[in-house]
Amino acid sequence: MNHQPTSYSQLTLNLVEGSVSFSFSPQAAQDLQAAITQLMERLKVVATKVTPGGKANPQPPLEYRYTGEVFLEVFCNPNIWPSPFAAKVLITVRDTSIRLTTEAELTRLVEDLNQYLDQFS
Numbered sequence: 001m002n003h004q005p006t007s008y009s010q011l012t013l014n015l016v017e018g019s020v021s022f023s024f025s026p027q028a029a030q031d032l033q034a035a036i037t038q039l040m041e042r043l044k045v046v047a048t049k050v051t052p053g054g055k056a057n058p059q060p061p062l063e064y065r066y067t068g069e070v071f072l073e074v075f076c077n078p079n080i081w082p083s084p085f086a087a088k089v090l091i092t093v094r095d096t097s098i099r100l101t102t103e104a105e106l107t108r109l110v111e112d113l114n115q116y117l118d119q120f121s
Contacts, residue, residue: 011116013091015104020093023069026120033113035064042078043087070095
């Protein structure tokens with residue numbers, strides 16, 4: 001039987017340049033992973049379903065928010081990327097004394113989340 005600790009662990013996100021680490025819960029990571037799975041489906045719709053006029057049907061953006069020891073926001077508009085592999089996400093991490101807003105590659109974010117969750121399985 002797998003036992004998942006209730007304490008928070010450090011999640012490290014690799015950014016376009018550099019990385020950021022912060023306390024994050026396994027449940028929050030699973031929630032973000034589920035939101036990214038939905039985003040991937042939207043990106044695939046945009047990449048494959050083009051209307052006769054040449055425009056894809058607009059898809060809703062990913063707007064994930066988490067509040068714990070830090071506030072994390074992940075945003076991605078699937079309508080501006082040609083494929084899931086090209087997509088980037090806007091990440092904001094802040095607490096009472098610092099705010100970081102930057103971009104990360106979606107595929108790298110998926111890898112970072114998977115690596116984080118592997119320690120609990």
